[in-house]
Amino acid sequence: MGTGLLAIISLLPIISVVLLLVILRWPASRAMPISYIIVACLAIFLWQVPLVQVTAASVNGLIIASTLIYIIFGAILLLNTLKESGALNSIRKGFSDISPDRRVQVIIIAWLFGSFIEGAAGFGTPAAVAVPLMVGLGFPAMAAVVAGMIIQSTPVSFGAMGTPILVGVGNGLAADLNMGTFAESIGFDGIDQMLREIGFRVAILHSLTGTFIPLIVVGTMTRFFGAKKSFAEGFEVWRFAVFSALAMTIPYLFVAAFLGPEFPSLLGGLTGLIIVISAAKRGLFMPPADKVWQFDSPDEWDSEWTGALALRNDETQPSNIEMPLIRAWLPYLLITGLLVMTRLPTFSLEPLLRNAHPLVTWAWPNIFGSNVSASFQPLWSPGTIFIFASICTFIMHNLSAKNCQKALKTSLKTLLPASMALLFTVPMVQVFINSSGGASGYQQMPLALAEGVADLAGNAWPLFATFIGGTGAFVAGSNTVSNMMFSLFQFGVAERIAADPLWIVALQAVGGASGNIICVHNVVAASAVVGLTGREGSVIRKTLPAFCYYAFLSGALGYSIVNLNNPINLGTILAASIVTGMVTLIFVSRRINK
Numbered sequence: 113m114g115t116g117l118l119a120i121i122s123l124l125p126i127i128s129v130v131l132l133l134v135i136l137r138w139p140a141s142r143a144m145p146i147s148y149i150i151v152a153c154l155a156i157f158l159w160q161v162p163l164v165q166v167t168a169a170s171v172n173g174l175i176i177a178s179t180l181i182y183i184i185f186g187a188i189l190l191l192n193t194l195k196e197s198g199a200l201n202s203i204r205k206g207f208s209d210i211s212p213d214r215r216v217q218v219i220i221i222a223w224l225f226g227s228f229i230e231g232a233a234g235f236g237t238p239a240a241v242a243v244p245l246m247v248g249l250g251f252p253a254m255a256a257v258v259a260g261m262i263i264q265s266t267p268v269s270f271g272a273m274g275t276p277i278l279v280g281v282g283n284g285l286a287a288d289l290n291m292g293t294f295a296e297s298i299g300f301d302g303i304d305q306m307l308r309e310i311g312f313r314v315a316i317l318h319s320l321t322g323t324f325i326p327l328i329v330v331g332t333m334t335r336f337f338g339a340k341k342s343f344a345e346g347f348e349v350w351r352f353a354v355f356s357a358l359a360m361t362i363p364y365l366f367v368a369a370f371l372g373p374e375f376p377s378l379l380g381g382l383t384g385l386i387i388v389i390s391a392a393k394r395g396l397f398m399p400p401a402d403k404v405w406q407f408d409s410p411d412e413w414d415s416e417w418t419g420a421l422a423l424r425n426d427e428t429q430p431s432n433i434e435m436p437l438i439r440a441w442l443p444y445l446l447i448t449g450l451l452v453m454t455r456l457p458t459f460s461l462e463p464l465l466r467n468a469h470p471l472v473t474w475a476w477p478n479i480f481g482s483n484v485s486a487s488f489q490p491l492w493s494p495g496t497i498f499i500f501a502s503i504c505t506f507i508m509h510n511l512s513a514k515n516c517q518k519a520l521k522t523s524l525k526t527l528l529p530a531s532m533a534l535l536f537t538v539p540m541v542q543v544f545i546n547s548s549g550g551a552s553g554y555q556q557m558p559l560a561l562a563e564g565v566a567d568l569a570g571n572a573w574p575l576f577a578t579f580i581g582g583t584g585a586f587v588a589g590s591n592t593v594s595n596m597m598f599s600l601f602q603f604g605v606a607e608r609i610a611a612d613p614l615w616i617v618a619l620q621a622v623g624g625a626s627g628n629i630i631c632v633h634n635v636v637a638a639s640a641v642v643g644l645t646g647r648e649g650s651v652i653r654k655t656l657p658a659f660c661y662y663a664f665l666s667g668a669l670g671y672s673i674v675n676l677n678n679p680i681n682l683g684t685i686l687a688a689s690i691v692t693g694m695v696t697l698i699f700v701s702r703r704i705n706k
Contacts, residue, residue, distance in 0.1 A: 113554070119564020121158065122557040125151040125544055126587060129632060134653055139646035140533035140636050148540040151557075155543050160551035168479035169546040173539025175476070175486040179493060180236075180534055180633070184640050185527050186498025187240035190443060191248055191641075192519040193502045197509035200248040202440035207249060210392050213404045214251065215330040215349045219356045220392070221246055222259040223326045224384045227267035227360055231378030232451040234272025235590070237494045238264065239638035241447065252407060253419035253642040255337040257651050260638055261629055262329050262658045266322030266361065267377035268591050268625035269314050273455045274373030277311045280595025281621055287600050306614070308372050313618035315368030315376055318625070319361040321666045324694050327353040328658050331697075336654055337417065339408050347701035348405075352397040359391075360384030378452070403705075416650060419526075419643035435509070443505045450497045465491040484546055526643040533645065537633045541588050545597065558584055558597050566605045573605055574671035574683065577616055578663040581623025582630075589633040594624035611674045619670040626662035629655050665690045 113121075128150050132143035152170070155161040194200050207217050225245075226238040239260045246256035269276050285291045286303060295306040330353055331346035338345055364380030371379075392398060399405070407413070453459045466473065466489050475487040490496055506516050548556035555563065562580050569576045580602070584594030598620050606616035628634055635648045635655075644651075668690065671683025 115560075115564050115567050118554060118560045119562075121154065122561040122564070124154065125540065125557070126561075126583065129587075133632070133649040134656075135649075137649045140537060140632070140648040141646065143649070144533055144536035144540060144632075144636075148536045148543070151540050151543045151547075154557070155547045155550070158552065159547050159554050159557070161547055161549065162482075164480050165482045165484065165546060165549065166543055168482035168484040169542040170539040171479055172484050172486040172546075173542035174535060175488065176542070177531075177534040177538040177633075179488050179495070180538070180637050181527065181531055181640075182490075182493060183236070183240055183495035183498070184637055185523060186495035186502070187244055187641050188523040188526050188643075189502045189519060190447075190498050190505065191244040192522045193505045193509075193511070193516075194248065194440075194443065196515040196519050197505065197511055198435055199440035199443070199505075199509060202435040202437050203245070204249045205434070206437045206440070210389060211398060211404075212406070213349070213399055214407060215334070215346060215405050216352060216392060216398065217249065218246065218251070218255075218259050218329060218333055219326045219349075219353060220385070220388060221249075222263045222329060223356060224360060224381055224388055226260065226263045226381070227377050228381030228385060229448070229451065230264070230267040230271040231273070231375070231381055232448070232455055233494050234268070234275055235494070236264075236634050236637055237451070238267075239634065240494065240498070240641055241444070243638050244641050245444070247419075247642045250407070250410075252337055252410075252413055252417035253639075253644045254417040254647065254651065254654075255333055255407075256642060257635070257638045257644060258336070258654045259329050259333060261635060261651065261655045262332060263325060264628035264631075264634065265626050265658070265662050266318045266325055266364075267381060268628050269318060269621050270311070270364075270368070270373055270375070270377040271591070273375070273378070273457075274311065276591040276595055276621060276624065277307060277314065277373040280592035280624070281310060281599045281617060282307050284596045284599030285603060285617070288603075310614050310618050310621070311373035311376075312368050313615060314373075314621045315365050317618060317622045317666045317669055319365045320669055321622070321662055322361050323354060323357045324661070325658075326356050327694070327698075328661065329353075332654060332658065334405065337407060338405070339412075342704075343697065344701035344704040345405055347698050348403065348705045349399050350698045350701070352392075352399070355391070355397045356384065356388045359387040416647055419639070419645070439508065442508055443501045446504060447497055447501050450500070451494065454492070454497075462492075465489065483549070484542075527640065531640075533636045533648070534633060534640070537636055538589070541633065544587055545593070556597075558587070559601060562598060562601055566601075566608075571609050571611075572671070572682070573609055574611065574616060574619060574674055575667045575686075577602055577605075577619035577670065578623030578626065578667040581620040581625075582627030582659060582663050585624045585627025585631050587632070589631050591621070591624040591628060594627060595621055598624075615670055615674050619667060622666045622670075623663055626659055626666065629659040629662065661690070 128147045132138045155166050226242040229238045229241050243256045243260040295303050300306040331343040334346035335343045360380045363383040364376040367379045368376040454461050473489050477485045544557050585591050602616045602620040603613045606613035630652050635651050668683045668686035675681045
């Protein structure tokens with residue numbers, strides 16, 4: 113079978129997801145079982161993958177889905193616990209004291225706090241922390257999910273202490289046994305030093321592209337969830353949005369240059385939080401007091417926007433006594449501290465929490481005799497940290513047994529409807545990824561798809577490299593997995609077109625990060641946290657423009673960089689056009705708002 117036809121067939125599972133979930137607006141609980149059947153039939157009948165391998169991949173998917181459901185449960189339980197104790201009302205007042213403007217709040221919580229949590233834990237944890245927090249503050253559930261997904265871009269490549277670079281790109285490239293020799297031939301001591309250089313290049317692309325992400329977040333929020341349905345209302349705070357972007361990305365870039373891939377998002381997000389909150393309290397770059405933006409009354413919201421965790425003001429304070437702000441924030445401070453302590457090598461907790469002991473690592477190697485293995489490390493899971501924080505909150509906030517029972521019951525009730533979607537989404541992904549080794553001799557579906565695009569793109573490949581990375585993350589649900597699948601492939605394409613392979617691999621990593629904006633099972637998981645089950649397609653439709661912006665601009669910048677011998681090239685023109693378009697929107701918005 114020809115490369116092009118094989119690529120088109122490999123695209124069918126992705127097309128089915130887009131058609132059913134985004135275009136036909138089916139809930140994920142209906143769309144994903146059909147997508148699973150399509151990919152399983154392709155694997156068995158066309159790729160001729162042994163049935164035992166397809167079954168093993170499906171079982172591994174169910175196990176991974178269960179670990180996600182565990183994390184979601186912990187996040188929901190914490191939110192309901194804070195609701196029962198009245199802490200959410202105090203937290204809401206604390207943010208209102210910084211600014212009652214929802215545009216300012218979403219930048220601080222989603223962009224800065226979310227980036228910090230991404231750097232510490234990764235793997236969708238920011239959505240589990242920041243999204244329910246925004247809902248607790250009075251954001252529509254869908255607005256919170258959309259904001260939480262859009263910021264899953266710039267910080268993702270350095271999430272979980274640099275895992276997408278160190279593990280994803282590192283393992284992907286290490287599959288070529290000659291990679292160490294190549295690294296030495298271009299002046300590096302080995303692969304590790306070359307990974308630091310790739311990480312720095314990734315940070316350059318992210319820093320440039322991420323400059324407009326907070327602005328896109330607020331513009332998307334006011335366009336879809338504001339009374340006037342206007343991008344202009346979001347772009348009105350462009351000074352604060354760009355300032356907040358730079359407060360994170362500038363230290364992020366310096367950290368990538370001098371400390372390596374482990375800390376850019378962690379320290380960038382933390383530094384940004386300190387700078388921006390301090391500036392906001394002094395009124396710097398803030399919107400005028402007479403132009404504070406708020407959502408309409410919840411009674412006016414579209415029914416599609418609200419989920420099971422939609423909280424009204426009168427539901428978040430069980431007594432007339434206002435909880436001190438530091439006490440209300442203690443559970444989140446506890447979560448942040450535990451995530452950082454368990455992930456930082458300084459504390460040496462990882463070997464204790466992730467060792468091979470059967471009580472620490474629950475493993476099922478070579479499922480049914482296949483080459484697919486599954487494992488779960490409960491002590492390492494953010495879900496355990498969320499549940500521990502919830503238990504501590506019961507004690508710290510003096511909750512009664514009745515309050516605890518109500519929080520637990522509400523959490524389980526919210527969790528159950530979301531489980532069905534994940535129980536088909538993740539197995540579909542695992543079959544798609546584990547489709548190599550069949551009797552037909554075809555490459556696994558993601559690589560077959562990428563090979564077809566590479567043949568079509570030729571020397572214009574840098575413009576497409578980010579979309580391949582994004583497609584990998586869209587399906588696999590992970591920048592790390594996308595990098596593992598495609599890094600060596602991207603490296604090979606770069607050599608074929610005589611481009612700098614380190615820049616092309618960097619584009620892969622950036623594209624993989626941007627793919628998290630529309631990643632199916634992250635959207636399903638984030639929606640589940642706030643009880644928004646069944647509206648995943650609507651979320652993706654609202655986040656898709658942000659993904660296209662990110663992939664197009666970073667790809668154009670990459671094309672421009674690898675063709676610097678001809679500075680006025682297609683990439684330069686495209687990048688300049690996109691930036692000019694964003695600046696034009698800012699000035700047009702200023703005129704509209706005058």
